[in-house]
Amino acid sequence: MTELVLPDPCLVVLVGAAGSGKSTFAARHFAPDETLSSDAYRAAIAGDPANQAANGAAFKALHRSLDRRLQAGALTVVDATNVTMPARRALVAIAGRAGLPSIAIVLDMAPAVVLARNAARADRVVPEAVVRRHLAELRTVVDRRTLEADGFASIVLLDDPAAIESTVVRRAYRANRD
Numbered sequence: 001m002t003e004l005v006l007p008d009p010c011l012v013v014l015v016g017a018a019g020s021g022k023s024t025f026a027a028r029h030f031a032p033d034e035t036l037s038s039d040a041y042r043a044a045i046a047g048d049p050a051n052q053a054a055n056g057a058a059f060k061a062l063h064r065s066l067d068r069r070l071q072a073g074a075l076t077v078v079d080a081t082n083v084t085m086p087a088r089r090a091l092v093a094i095a096g097r098a099g100l101p102s103i104a105i106v107l108d109m110a111p112a113v114v115l116a117r118n119a120a121r122a123d124r125v126v127p128e129a130v131v132r133r134h135l136a137e138l139r140t141v142v143d144r145r146t147l148e149a150d151g152f153a154s155i156v157l158l159d160d161p162a163a164i165e166s167t168v169v170r171r172a173y174r175a176n177r178d
Helices: 022-029 038-046 052-071 085-097 111-119 128-143 146-150 161-165
Strands: 003-008 011-015 035-037 076-079 102-107 154-158 168-173
Touching (some): 011 022, 011 085, 022 035, 022 076, 035 052, 052 076, 052 085, 085 102, 102 128, 102 146, 111 128
Parallel strands (some): 003 168, 011 076, 035 076
């Protein structure tokens, strides 16, 4: 069993390829109103969670919501691939302005597992080429240890489906909460 103890409030940034289990992890461990999903923002803006043309507006809205939540002292999870440095650093900066720590939870599954999960999705299958690009970007992030330079207070790497299944998330509430 893996036990994650998160400061509450904080920012939790899920990092992983499409199909790695980020949304499932978020749904299992956090309340729906604590999770900001890039898919949900694309759906709200463009009517389609897969519409990548809506990314600019979707992430602008997600960042505004994140800023409001963190300024209010609400633990918030960002469910997006977050495999690029600019994406992660923008989120960490918002948390920093709110005076809150950022925690990265990286789902680094074997490519065969991710590709199989993506292909078996009931709702929306991401094109395999896109998933492979995410996997390559994630591999670079993990192997070069670039997350350490992003400003995260802590980084949790989960690379085994069984470990993810047995993960328990606990909260350490900050004493100075209003």
